[in-house]
Amino acid sequence: MSDFFTLAVSNFSMTYLTNIGAYFLMIAEMFRKPTKWSVMRTLILKDIDDLIIGSLGIVAFISFFVGGVVTIQTALNISNPLIPKYLVGFATRQSVILEFAPTFISIIMAGKVGSFITSSIGTMRVTEQIDALEVMGINSLNYLVFPKFIAMMLYPFVISIAMFLGVLGGMAACVYGGFSTLEDYITGVQLDFIPFHIVYAFIKTFVFAFLLATIPSFYGFYMKGGALEVGKASTTSFVWTSVMIILFNYLLTQLLLS
Amino acid sequence: MIEVKNIYKSFGDSQILKGISSTFEKGKTNLVIGQSGSGKTVFLKCLLGLFTPDEGTIAYDGKNYSDLTDDQKRNLRAEMGMVFQGSALFDSMTIAENVMFPLRMFTKMSKSEMQDRVDFVLNRVNLSDAHKKMPSEASGGMQKRVAIARAIVNNPKYLFCDEPNSGLDPKTAIVIDNLIQEITLEYNITTVINSHDMNSVMEIGQKILFLKDGLKAWEGSNATIFKTDNEAVTNFVYSSELFKKVRKMYIDENS
Numbered sequence: 001m002s003d004f005f006t007l008a009v010s011n012f013s014m015t016y017l018t019n020i021g022a023y024f025l026m027i028a029e030m031f032r033k034p035t036k037w038s039v040m041r042t043l044i045l046k047d048i049d050d051l052i053i054g055s056l057g058i059v060a061f062i063s064f065f066v067g068g069v070v071t072i073q074t075a076l077n078i079s080n081p082l083i084p085k086y087l088v089g090f091a092t093r094q095s096v097i098l099e100f101a102p103t104f105i106s107i108i109m110a111g112k113v114g115s116f117i118t119s120s121i122g123t124m125r126v127t128e129q130i131d132a133l134e135v136m137g138i139n140s141l142n143y144l145v146f147p148k149f150i151a152m153m154l155y156p157f158v159i160s161i162a163m164f165l166g167v168l169g170g171m172a173a174c175v176y177g178g179f180s181t182l183e184d185y186i187t188g189v190q191l192d193f194i195p196f197h198i199v200y201a202f203i204k205t206f207v208f209a210f211l212l213a214t215i216p217s218f219y220g221f222y223m224k225g226g227a228l229e230v231g232k233a234s235t236t237s238f239v240w241t242s243v244m245i246i247l248f249n250y251l252l253t254q255l256l257l258s
Numbered sequence: 259m260i261e262v263k264n265i266y267k268s269f270g271d272s273q274i275l276k277g278i279s280s281t282f283e284k285g286k287t288n289l290v291i292g293q294s295g296s297g298k299t300v301f302l303k304c305l306l307g308l309f310t311p312d313e314g315t316i317a318y319d320g321k322n323y324s325d326l327t328d329d330q331k332r333n334l335r336a337e338m339g340m341v342f343q344g345s346a347l348f349d350s351m352t353i354a355e356n357v358m359f360p361l362r363m364f365t366k367m368s369k370s371e372m373q374d375r376v377d378f379v380l381n382r383v384n385l386s387d388a389h390k391k392m393p394s395e396a397s398g399g400m401q402k403r404v405a406i407a408r409a410i411v412n413n414p415k416y417l418f419c420d421e422p423n424s425g426l427d428p429k430t431a432i433v434i435d436n437l438i439q440e441i442t443l444e445y446n447i448t449t450v451i452n453s454h455d456m457n458s459v460m461e462i463g464q465k466i467l468f469l470k471d472g473l474k475a476w477e478g479s480n481a482t483i484f485k486t487d488n489e490a491v492t493n494f495v496y497s498s499e500l501f502k503k504v505r506k507m508y509i510d511e512n513s
């Protein structure tokens with residue numbers, strides 16, 4: 001029984017340690033032997049289109065409506081008449097900028113962008129397209145992952161839009177729902193503004209952008225098998241990207257805000 | 259010419275190649291045959307430099323691969339073309355872009371020079387009006403032709419094909435086989451083809467290497483494979499009743 005336990009634990013940690021090692025090797029390899037710039041430029045533009053531009057619609061939609069819901073929930077919970085109405089705007093701004101936009105949207109992106117990256121690289125693996133690149137002497141990790149990494153450096157732009165639309169959605173819900181006046185909401189949004197909170201939010205965003213570009217690439221690049229495994233790899237990639245985002249969210253918050 | 263001397267390759271505990279030696283000549287279609295799982299793809303990937311053999315040497319026109327510097331290896335890679343089993347076309351690019359890809363990566367040609375070269379090789383594989391199609395819109399036979407065009411666009415000295423006609427109907431399969439043979443002769447390339455297709459063996463087997471259990475079980479050509487008494491070969495090649503009858507008729511006629 002205890003033998004079994006030791007074996008299970010050692011197998012478990014071996015698998016994870018090997019994976020983590022392979023992940024860091026992949027990151028190092030990604031910067032080696034760069035692809036010709038004229039080709040790389042096209043790849044980066046394509047990835048900006050797929051990963052950034054292609055996400056704006058869903059991010060805008062979710063941000064606007066979730067911002068509205070945050071406002072309504074806050075307003076409904078403030079039943080005490082002594083609490084000023086403008087706190088609704090304040091609370092919405094804090095939740096949207098600190099957590100909702102950087103973290104919640106990144107979890108959504110782990111599903112959207114992450115599974116796109118894993119399945120497109122995974123398909124290239126199972127159909128030998130990655131072998132074809134390697135045969136030609138191309139560093140396939142640089143060719144495939146580096147442009148995604150660069151494209152995701154524009155991710156803070158997406159999150160800025162999410163922040164803006166979240167606060168805007170809150171305003172719309174607040175005014176149309178009659179929870180407070182437009183002036184009160186705006187006063188609340190401007191109340192006690194701490195610039196470091198923005199810095200904190202964007203540090204998180206950059207870290208999440210890096211995770212979103214590299215973890216799904218890792219699961220796509222090193223997958224084995226056929227079409228069925230591509231689907232499984234996308235699921236695993238989503239789970240681990242989300243777990244890492246949540247974990248880093250905790251660590252960074254502890255590190256930067258407390 | 260490629261000379262392979264005594265190569266071994268294993269993955270973990272399983273020994274896949276157990277000391278294989280052979281020579282593949284220029285301007286000839288060299289076939290590597292054997293059952294599925296016999297190590298043909300592993301062997302071909304060793305020739306391509308994708309796998310490094312655990313032991314043994316591979317020499318390309320007298321140059322020993324393991325003696326080359328990284329730059330020389332890269333230059334040698336640029337002289338190789340490969341046709342993958344599933345064609346491995348880049349599915350985000352059109353057919354013309356697929357064929358142009360090695361030129362964009364490895365030459366300093368101008369856009370119009372590249373276009374001329376792409377037109378030329380696509381014509382050579384009888385695909386003169388498919389430039390703008392996506393690979394997913396092309397039939398299996400067309401995809402194979404595109405893969406061949408991409409493999410030869412940069413004038414390779416060595417061409418490798420992994421089961422080039424698997425998944426094709428028998429007629430298209432023969433067309434693809436013949437195309438590879440013509441190109442090999444025309445441009446005097448050293449061509450190595452993996453196959454388990456008996457039609458290919460008979461049609462284009464100018465040299466045949468038979469792999470079994472990681473060893474070279476037999477070596478010859480389509481001219482000698484009919485006559486051999488090697489049991490491993492006859493069991494594999496003449497596994498169907500039809501081929502057994504053909505072989506018997508051939509031997510009766512010639513005795």
Ligand SMILES: Nc1ncnc2c1ncn2[C@@H]1O[C@H](COP(=O)(O)OP(=O)(O)O)[C@@H](O)[C@H]1O
Pocket residue numbers: 269274292293294295296297298299300301
């Ligand atoms: N990258 C690899 N890692 C581990 N085993 C492999 C790898 N590639 C091939 N093999 C094993 O080598 C054996 C021969 O495979 P392969 O060369 O693909 O056969 P064939 O092409 O003749 O059908 C198989 O048992 C396969 O599982």
Ligand SMILES: [Mg+2]
Pocket residue numbers: 298299420
């Ligand atoms: Mg094979």
